[in-house]
Amino acid sequence: MIRIELAAWCDRGQKRELNEDRVFYQLLAASDADPIAVCMVADGMGGHLAGEVASHWAIETLKRGLADLFVPADPRQTVPMRAAHVQAALASVGSGGHASDMVIMQHVREAVSQANVAVRQYTLHRPSEAFGAGSTITLALLKGTRVYVANVGDGRAYLFRGGRLVQLTKDHSLVADLVASGRLSLADSFTHPQAGAITRCLGCRQEIQVDIEPHTLQPDDILLLCSDGLWSMLRDPRTMSRLLRRADNLQEAAQTLVDAANRAGGDDNIAVGLMRIVAERDLPE
Numbered sequence: 001m002i003r004i005e006l007a008a009w010c011d012r013g014q015k016r017e018l019n020e021d022r023v024f025y026q027l028l029a030a031s032d033a034d035p036i037a038v039c040m041v042a043d044g045m046g047g048h049l050a051g052e053v054a055s056h057w058a059i060e061t062l063k064r065g066l067a068d069l070f071v072p073a074d075p076r077q078t079v080p081m082r083a084a085h086v087q088a089a090l091a092s093v094g095s096g097g098h099a100s101d102m103v104i105m106q107h108v109r110e111a112v113s114q115a116n117v118a119v120r121q122y123t124l125h126r127p128s129e130a131f132g133a134g135s136t137i138t139l140a141l142l143k144g145t146r147v148y149v150a151n152v153g154d155g156r157a158y159l160f161r162g163g164r165l166v167q168l169t170k171d172h173s174l175v176a177d178l179v180a181s182g183r184l185s186l187a188d189s190f191t192h193p194q195a196g197a198i199t200r201c202l203g204c205r206q207e208i209q210v211d212i213e214p215h216t217l218q219p220d221d222i223l224l225l226c227s228d229g230l231w232s233m234l235r236d237p238r239t240m241s242r243l244l245r246r247a248d249n250l251q252e253a254a255q256t257l258v259d260a261a262n263r264a265g266g267d268d269n270i271a272v273g274l275m276r277i278v279a280e281r282d283l284p285e
Helices: 050-070 081-094 099-127 174-180 228-234 235-244 250-263
Strands: 003-011 021-030 034-047 134-143 146-152 156-161 164-167 211-216 222-226 270-278
Touching: 003 021, 003 034, 003 134, 003 250, 021 050, 034 222, 034 270, 050 099, 050 134, 050 235, 081 270, 099 146, 099 211, 134 156, 134 164, 134 222, 134 270, 156 211, 164 228, 211 270, 222 235, 222 250, 228 235, 228 250, 228 270, 235 250, 250 270
Parallel strands: none
Antiparallel strands: 003 270, 021 034, 034 134, 134 146, 146 211, 156 164, 156 222, 222 270
C-alpha cells in the first residue's frame, strides 16, 4: 500500500485587492485499496467580483463532477452505472494496468465541460457583473501511482523528481504561442504587453478544449499545481526546485513557495497545490 500527502496555500498577493484564485484538494484513503486524491487550482478573471465567482463555480462544479469517485464502495448499495464503471477502471489502475486511462480521462473531461457550462451560464445570466468573466483550471486526479493531469489556461502542473522540476502542462496563452513559434524569447515573454492574455478559459466559449494526459509517479515524486501568480514571479524552475528541496514537509513547501512569490513582487494572486507519493521508508512502522 502507498500513502499520498497533500497540501495547499492561496494568497492575495501584494498588488490585488481581491483573491480570485481558488485551490481545493480531497483524499479518499482506505485500508484495502490504493488512495484516490484530487487537487485543483483555478484562477478567475473578469470585472469586480466576476473572477472570484467564476473560479468558485469552476471548483464547485468540478467537485460535484468528480464526487462519485470519492464515495467508499458499499456492497449493500446499488451504485450508479457510471460511478461503478469509473471505480472499476480506477481499481484496474491500482494493479498496474493502463487500459482504463481513456475511461478516466473521459470522466475528467466531462467534469471540466460541466464546469465550463456553469461559468458560462454565470456570464450569460449576469452580464452586468460578469462581463469578461472566466477561469483557468489545472487539475490532477491521482489513484495509487497513476495521475491524470488536466489543464485549461495558463495555470501549470510540474513534476518534481530527483531534485529536478519538469513542466507537464502547456500554457494556453498568446505569449506561449509566440515562444513556441520562435517569434518571442522566453525571457521577453514575462514582460510582453499581452503576457496575461490567455487563449483558453472556462466560460469563454460554448465548447471547451481541455488538455489531459496520464503519468505514472514514483515514490518521493511531488506534483506541483499553481496559478500564474507563482510561476510568473519565480520564473526559474530551479528556484522552485530549491524551495521544494529545503522544505521539511508539504505544507511548509506550499507556504514557502507563496512567500517567495510575494517577495519577488506578488503582482497577482498566488495559489499552490502539492501532492506527494510517500516512499515506503517514510511510512511509520
